[in-house]
Amino acid sequence: MSAHNHHEHHGADLTKAARTRLEEAGEQWTAMRERVFEALAGFDKPASAYDIAEAVSKAEGRRVAANSVYRILDLFVGSNLARRVESANAYVANAHPECLHDCIFLVCDSCGQTTHIDDDSITKNVRSAAQHAGFSPVRPVIEVRGKCGKCD
Structure with a gap:
């Protein structure tokens, strides 16, 4: 998904x-x-x-x-x-606590606003890469730093 x-x-x-x-x-x-x-x-x-x-x-x-x-x-x-x-x-x-996903955060370096998104295909690839390297991932957290639409 x-x-x-x-x-x-x-x-x-x-x-x-x-x-x-x-x-x-x-x-x-x-x-x-x-x-x-x-x-x-x-x-x-x-x-x-x-x-x-x-x-x-x-x-x-x-x-x-x-x-x-x-x-x-x-x-x-x-x-x-x-x-x-x-x-x-x-x-x-977490605005939807009944649904468990890995974390992907978009963090604005200017205002600090942080948006949480769910994209299981991205985190599935991260988990797969970790497993391929012999690592057992527990909880991938991805943070993307940049500027939000209001600050850009």
Whole structure:
């Protein structure tokens, strides 16, 4: 399968889809996990754990440690609720958490906007090349740096 369309969730629908996915994975959807997810989903660019901790701290009226946020983000990435933009050490909410794909990110060097696309034919070739070299790929992440349409 090559690139295909998904039902992309937004707002409360995205939070509900994330909760459903996490619970299907056997994890609990706690109040703190919900706050971290909503903060992450509220950013229009990839957010660091520190950005998210600050947003949650403001909403909670108390300090939330970045270490706690990192643990939750690790859980979210493992459960397909979030994607990690490796080069920026930042995260984006996955708008279709019920569908698992390898990551292809288009990262704008000017404004930082990051677009996630799915194209299984590209990542299938990456996996195949890795296997041909005797390597067992677990999670290919492809990042393409450049300029988005707004900055070009």
